[in-house]
Amino acid sequence: MRSPVERADIGFRSGDARCAGWLYPAGSVEQPAPCVVMGHGFGGVKEGRLDAYAKRFQRSGFAVLVFDYRYFGASTGEPRQLLRVGSQLEDWASTIDYARSFEYVDDSRLTVWGSSFGGGHVIRVAARDPRIVAVIAQVPHTSGPASARAAGAAAGLRTAAAGDRDMLGALLRRPPYYVPVVAPRQFRGADQPRCPPWIPGNISRAVRLAQRDHRAQLADCLLLLTEAGRDAGAGRYRRPSHPSSTRRAGGPKCTSGRVTALPDGPL
Structure with a gap:
């Protein structure tokens, strides 16, 4: 019997x-x-074209749960657009527990899918939860220091100044100082009206310091890691040609994995 709900x-x-x-x-x-x-x-928020991926998975026989992090999109939390790494990892764990609560979900066959900053999250989440059977990490952000080096000194100084301004304002109980996270037409999904174009400046400091646990053991987990040919944000995974290259770079270890490089140009 087919589900009556799409x-x-x-x-x-x-x-x-x-x-x-x-x-x-x-x-x-x-x-x-x-x-x-x-x-x-x-x-990012779920309106940023995650529905396109979800529908493809659904047509292939999967149940899919797409969520917004707290402080973003339709989720609650103040101030808005606040990005806290620890809170987002907790949101992943809560979402996974919620997905497993449905009787029509096989909790022994659960996959996590994350993009960019979320791609780094899912590697860490799977390392913590041995019941996850597969990870799809799309152009994952895996190292704040590496990303900062790839962006260059000038960009680092600009983001550091924004972060310091926002943190000082917080100490003085001022509203958050927001900085743009996308440029016009940079990403097609970001043109959606529900996609917030601003984020508090202090996230720049958190991202620069975010260092993923690259020694995470994913011994019983399948891993698909997709990287872009000229991605300045995920420098640690530049141009890998084989899953072993993630190990040489200090990446996640797993018994079965694949690294796929996307061609340059628009997706």
Whole structure:
């Protein structure tokens, strides 16, 4: 029997906030289906074209749960657009627990999918949760220091100044100092009206210091790591040609993995 629902709005608690998301039931509800949990990257919300990926997974027989991090999109939390690495990792864990609560989800076949900053999150989340069977990390952000070096000194000074201004304002109880996270027409998905174009400046400091656990053991987990040919934000994974290259670079170790390089040009 096919599910009568193509997509449902859902909400669940995560820490002191309520996360919002979309649930795409699998096409058949006769038996529990594998599930993909999806989260966006730096400053992203689910309206940033995650629905296109979710529908493809759904048509292939997967249940899919897409969510917004707290402080972003339809999720609660103040101030808005606040990016805290620890909170986002907690949101991932809460979303995964919520997905496993559905009787038509096979919790022994759960995959996590993340893009950019979220791509770095899913590697760490899977290392912490041995029940996750597969990871899809799309152009993952894996090292703040490496990204800062790739961006160059001038960009580093600009973002540091914005971060210091925002942190000083917080000490003085002033509203957040916001900085743009996208330029006009930089990303097609970012043109969606629900995609916030601003983020508090202090995230620049948090991102520069964000160092993923590259020694994470994913011994029983399948890993697909997709990198872009000229990605300045994920410098640690530049031009890998084989899964072993992630190990040489200090990347995640797993018994079965694949690194795919996307061609240069528009996607």
